[in-house]
Every structure is written in structure tokens, then in C-alpha cells.
Amino acid sequence: MPADQTLLILCVALTVVGLIGTAVAWRRGRRGRVVQGLALTLAPVALYLTGLLQVVFDFVLGVVRWATRIVFSPTVWAGLSLLAVCVVLFVVGGFVARRSPSAKELRARKAAAAEGGAPKQVGAGAATGRTAAPAGGPAGRQAGRQAAKGKQQAADVDPEMAEIEALLKSRGIE
Numbered sequence: 001m002p003a004d005q006t007l008l009i010l011c012v013a014l015t016v017v018g019l020i021g022t023a024v025a026w027r028r029g030r031r032g033r034v035v036q037g038l039a040l041t042l043a044p045v046a047l048y049l050t051g052l053l054q055v056v057f058d059f060v061l062g063v064v065r066w067a068t069r070i071v072f073s074p075t076v077w078a079g080l081s082l083l084a085v086c087v088v089l090f091v092v093g094g095f096v097a098r099r100s101p102s103a104k105e106l107r108a109r110k111a112a113a114a115e116g117g118a119p120k121q122v123g124a125g126a127a128t129g130r131t132a133a134p135a136g137g138p139a140g141r142q143a144g145r146q147a148a149k150g151k152q153q154a155a156d157v158d159p160e161m162a163e164i165e166a167l168l169k170s171r172g173i174e
Contacts, residue, residue, distance in 0.1 A: 007053050014044040 019042030035123040047053040070076045101109075168174070 003054065003057060007048060007057055011044045011048040011053060015041055018042075018044075 018037060022034055022041055024036030025037050044053065048055065070080070
């Protein structure tokens with residue numbers, strides 16, 4: 001059966017179903033729905049007469065053919081798998097780029113290591129507050145312990161909580 005005859009039968013069937021739905025809306029007294037039902041009932045006829053129903057039919061047929069090719073073609077599956085690998089690699093590359101130190105920070109670390117002193121804080125290291133360990137020996141270890149103790153005490157006091165406590169104290173609430 002040619003596609004034109006198939007589309008004509010489909011068009012008539014959709015129109016009959018639309019007329020039945022419109023008649024049900026008429027019996028229930030829904031005048032606005034009757035007008036909408038008439039519009040939807042006439043749409044398949046309009047699409048058939050303009051030739052757009054053939055375009056829609058060809059589109060649906062093309063999508064179905066493409067979908068069946070995906071299911072049965074190892075070449076298409078290989079292509080989809082490769083596309084998935086591309087997406088995963090791109091996302092992982094973004095995470096790695098955010099976590100790895102910049103070239104500027106690496107140069108600062110090398111320069112500091114060559115001088116034997118603490119490196120300058122540049123880039124991501126400056127934001128996290130990382131510094132080199134203090135120099136060796138008993139005095140250096142003692143200084144390291146004091147610095148660690150000071151950091152621990154500073155970490156125990158949450159800046160947001162300190163701000164809230166100050167606000168409450170200013171209002172006379174303990």
C-alpha cells in the first residue's frame with residue numbers, strides 16, 4: 001500500500017476519533033472544549049491537504065530506521081561508546097585542571113627549594129594557606145609546634161560563630 005493511501009486512512013481515523021471526543025465534550029456541556037476538539041479534529045485533514053502529513057510521516061519513519069540501525073549495528077555502538085569516552089575524558093580533564101598546581105606555583109616552589117627558604121604563596125597554594133615546613137633542628141621543631149598550636153586554636157574559633165557571638169553580646173544576650 002503506497003504511503004499516500006496509508007496517510008489518507010490515518011487521517012480519516014484521527015478525524016473520526018477527534019469527532020467522537022468532540023461529541024463527548026458537547027454532551028457534557030463544555031463549549032470551550034468542543035471548539036478545541038473541532039480544531040484538533042480538523043488538523044489531520046489540514047496536514048494531509050498541505051502535504052505536511054507526508055513530511056511528519058517521513059520524519060517518524062527516518063527516526064525508526066535510525067533507531068533500528070543503532071540496535072543492530074556494532075559500528076554505531078562503537079561510535080556511541082567513543083562519544084561517551086570523549087565526554088568522560090573532558091569532565092575528568094576539568095577536574096584535573098582545577099586540582100593541579102599552575103605553572104606559576106610550580107616555578108615559585110622550585111625557586112624556594114633552590115634558595116632553601118619558605119616558598120612564596122602564589123596561586124592555589126595562597127588560597128589554601130599552604131607553606132613549607134619550618135627549618136630542621138630543635139628550634140625549628142619548637143617553632144613548628146607553636147605554629148601548629150596557633151593554627152589549631154584559630155581553627156577552633158569559627159569566624160562565623162565569633163561574629164554571631166559578638167552580635168548577641170552587643171544586644172545584651174549571653
